[in-house]
Amino acid sequence: MSCRGTAEKKTAKYDPIYRNPLVPMLVNRILKHGKKSLAYQIFYRAVKEIQQKTKRNPLSVLREAIDKVTPNIAVKARRSKKGVTRQIPIEIGKTKGKVLAIRWLLEASRKRSGPNMASQFSSEFIDATKGRGGAIRKKEETHKKAEANRASAHFPSSRNRRPIQGSINLDKKRIHRKRIRMNRYFFSRNKQKGKERRRNRNHGSTKPSRGGACLRKRNRMEIS
Template identity: 65%
Template sequence: MASTATSFCSPPLTSSRASVLRQCQQLNPNRLSFPINLNTAKRAPNLTVQHAPLPLKVLCARGKRGTTAKKPATSDPVYRNRLVNMFVNRILKKGKKSLAYNIIYQALKNIQQKTQSNPLAVLREAVNGVTPDVAVKARRVGGSTQQVPIEVGTFQGKALAIRWLLEASRKRSGRSMVLKLSSEVMDAAKGTGEAIKKRETTHKMAEANRAFVHFR
């Protein structure tokens, strides 16, 4: 038996090959119980490596998108308020963030001078007044486009309110964005202004198209 094993293992193992064989025998002693010709094994044709099958959970998770967690909103460096930073990020144009910060801070200072109250409280009241409960989204229904009512979450409602406030501010007469934004925020806090009208129009449209709720 020993002579058969010796004739099978040709040429003799060197020190490096012997160390490799010793490591392989330690990993799987049952499969490597006899000597192996490493030179022949390297040049063996049709040598395939069989991997263990992946679990079903891993296969189902492949190609899944949209699972990244949303980053939490950060606060601004002066007021330490997330709502102010949301205004800054949405009024930002062409990467000029210092200009966006300047517009928002000057508008808040103008609100404080005119109302003699906390400008953050006025800003929060304006956003809460403009935030819609429902919104409408265009969907293709039966060959025609219908405005389908959809529910609005807290973050999405605030984003819509800020967008409507900024759009209404830009449509105001005048050249100073600081004065237009501060005036629109103060009007929205009182329950008036174009942003409040936009919210009421959206609610009326959603009520008129409530028959298409099941198409969302």
């Protein structure tokens, strides 16, 4: 029995204005060099711009953008025993997908051109709600990569062994038949090797030695 205890799930503290757990998640990822007050200033300015541009509740805009960018699958590199690195598509949960979506949105915001971070942040989130922008492209690239590597989806992943659902439909029957054929092949091969080992153990080696064959040939030539 393991002596390790279960880790406590950390929950982000609510911000003083919106009282929503989504706000500290975004602020903690905007944060740089420990300047949390500056990160909050950037976030509140961006939220104000979103409200002015869309005439909607800014938190609903943020949630909609994150939901549209959240991926269903991801690709992980796994090295096989032969040293071959394979890109294996795996299904990811809602929490992991949400974290990836926030990361992609902030990365795309930093790459945008604009007068300040708040305007870049607001523009990227508004574009994501409309189905465009750098974060949406990143999600599409991830899904395309997973679709291209669907042949490697039956390889086990160390952290996630769930079958992939959604846009990738695997031919499970084909994979199952392939595994059965491989198992039969290895079983018959091992069975044949076992028979050969038992025969050699009981009656000696069945392969004639090269020296004995040469000696018999020389004796026949002398008799003739």
